Amino acid sequence: MRYIIIGAGAVGGSIGGRLAEAEQDVVLVARGAHHEALRDHGLRLVTPDGTRVHKLPVVERPEELDLSPDDVLLLSVKTQDSTAALDAWAAQPVAGGGTAGELLPLVCAQNGVESERLALRRFRRVYAMCVWLPATYVDPGEIIAGGTPYTGMLHIGRYPAGADETARRIAAGLEQGKLLSPVAPDAMRWKYAKLLANLANAIEALTGPVSGDGAREILRRALAEGRSVLTAAGIGFASQEEAAEVRGDKVTLDPSGRGGGSSWQSLSRGTGTIETDYLNGEIALLGRLHDVPTPVNDTLQRVAGAFAREHRPAGSMTVAELTALVDGRRD
Known part of the structure; x- marks a missing residue:
């Protein structure tokens, strides 16, 4: 083979x-x-x-x-x-x-x-x-x-x-x-669980590591939308607890062994494209098909796409700026 x-x-x-x-x-x-x-x-x-x-x-x-x-x-x-x-x-x-x-x-x-x-x-x-x-x-x-x-x-x-x-x-x-x-x-049940985990990718790409209350709150809201959409669509997915139990300590991250995630890497390499349309955008698509509002994932998809097209640096938006966009504010 x-x-x-x-x-x-x-x-x-x-x-x-x-x-x-x-x-x-x-x-x-x-x-x-x-x-x-x-x-x-x-x-x-x-x-x-x-x-x-x-x-x-x-x-x-x-x-x-x-x-x-x-x-x-x-x-x-x-x-x-x-x-x-x-x-x-x-x-x-x-x-x-x-x-x-x-x-x-x-x-x-x-x-x-x-x-x-x-x-x-x-x-x-x-x-x-x-x-x-x-x-x-x-x-x-x-x-x-x-x-x-x-x-x-x-x-x-x-x-x-x-x-x-x-x-x-x-x-x-x-x-x-x-x-x-x-x-x-x-x-595919495992891939839908991974899809939920990957909703954080856009936040990391835009603002840096998802740490601090503000970034974690955006992620919490994005995940809540994702779970609601998958449930409405009748799509099964492994829980965080099940995934953690299966992985256990078999695949743990050496702190020196990784930079940002895949979306952060795309912005860092200046590729001009980003996979957010198929991560947060998948949640937005399913939300429209099943009449579930997804404003947080809509915003993450839109802003990350603009970053890629405009070749803006990874991590160059503040969490406060992103929060304002998610909330529909123009501060």
């Missing part, structure tokens, strides 16, 4: 590096300066148990790679980049006949819950993966993964539900590389 990591950023690079350490067959897919750094110098993976450089095959486009029936496509781009990536890979030929969309398993190792639906339009065999993996990608070629003693926990199952031998084979490969990977027939 060869793992093709489509999007070798914080999550994809961490998974690819740990798989490589376990002597699994890995190909990285990256763009621009990150691609050049990986190609020329290798993947520098910094973890609490040391720093390693992995010289792995790296490509920028699917046309550069010959696909085989034993390949697994692991999609770890941000959701706003999913459609382009899925379109690029689905039609690629596989040795022996057929296309990637017809034959190969595609695993959505991403935040949010939209990519699985996008993938299922193009791929017959789609797997959901809930990613609990604290990692940072800011500098080209370097990934900092701060989870210890395991780098991450990756629940995997068929989409929309179920489990099969392919999921078990993928999980077994991951678990050889300090990555816990429970096979979960209800993987």
